[in-house]
Amino acid sequence: METGPADGAPARRPRKDAARNRAALLAAADDLFARCDSPGDITMSDVAASAGVGKGTLFRAFGDRTALIGALYAARLEPLDAAVSHGPPPLGPGTPPAERVPALLDALLCFKLDHRHLMLALEGTGSGSPYQAEHYGRWHELLRSALAGVPGLADPGFTAHALLAAVRADLVEHLAGDRGTDRDELRSQLQEFVRRVLAGP
Amino acid sequence: METGPADGAPARRPRKDAARNRAALLAAADDLFARCDSPGDITMSDVAASAGVGKGTLFRAFGDRTALIGALYAARLEPLDAAVSHGPPPLGPGTPPAERVPALLDALLCFKLDHRHLMLALEGTGSGSPYQAEHYGRWHELLRSALAGVPGLADPGFTAHALLAAVRADLVEHLAGDRGTDRDELRSQLQEFVRRVLAGP
DNA sequence: GTAGAATACGGACCGCTGGTCCGCTTTACT
């Protein structure tokens, strides 16, 4: 028989230094990605060195590169995620689809504009396609279910994919970063595009 | 003064062995990419070995990985490129925009379905985004000019980007490859989407 | 406070990649 904590709660509190180093690593990675030209320029050694810890610590804390970027993304996403999951209209649930779909895509575009480099790193994580990451699945399911409430729309699943493709990180970077398109202009272009898709024939 | 060939024609015919090796390398690369699960699995050494030449020969012939894939793409694209540049309607020039735009996107989708692995390699070439490659610029300009002839369409440039994003290689692979969506079903989904975008409010 | 076990640290190390280099072979021209 066990005398320690019940099996249901095997999660131990991390050690103080571990928590501190984890936070330092997240901050360092965030900073490096924000300043770099291309996410590929940032190596794992760079992140570790910038945080003042060894590479082993970095990999122990996060597992691999993808997980580090995912943790960074999760932290930044929190406000938007909350607004979408249980916030007021037009983002939250209970909003009419015709209003919610444009709002979701606008919010997503703004988020990607605000975190361009991070999103570039997240979606361009080399080997695996972005479509196998679970965060894509969540956005797709959210948008698909909203689109399902739009009358006359034949295929919400594909439409969701196509609309999400219009705000992919590298396209946003190409338009806003390389070509210098104005933020509000880009937003209104996207809104006009979404409007057409929702309007139907 | 020069006694050799005039400066205007510095292009020399390649040596016979060089031409043969180049062809063998293209064939080997094509074959390997077609059979692999992910383009990342194929290394440059694999290609050279499969073609029966040394790595040095491979890099001498093509320069780098991107150029090899680009050459492969150019070869496969030739028929479609001809049909679009100076073929009959609905692909060729002189087709009314409302008819040509869906035809172009359908042709592009079919091309990506037929050459999934190659296109995956072409667009997912690691470091640089697909939007900086010249082949993207050509498709975008073609589609943009066609869309410019559609009445009531506010921004042909952005619309072209958004429509092209709907047929990106990794999305096509996700739908047709991973999820096993039927080819004709995917084509009709795309057509319906394009129809909505063109129809307007 | 102290002893001891558990946990975390860190940088040398590994396998592998795209890409380079240069002595040697093959081709092409006269």
Added chain:
DNA sequence: AGTAAAGCGGACCAGCGGTCCGTATTCTAC
């Protein structure tokens, strides 16, 4: 045939993500 240019190929290189394990730190029990 002779010669110079072009091409060949695989040993080699730098840098990457990721691993390993001897050592240092923190937590727990007394």
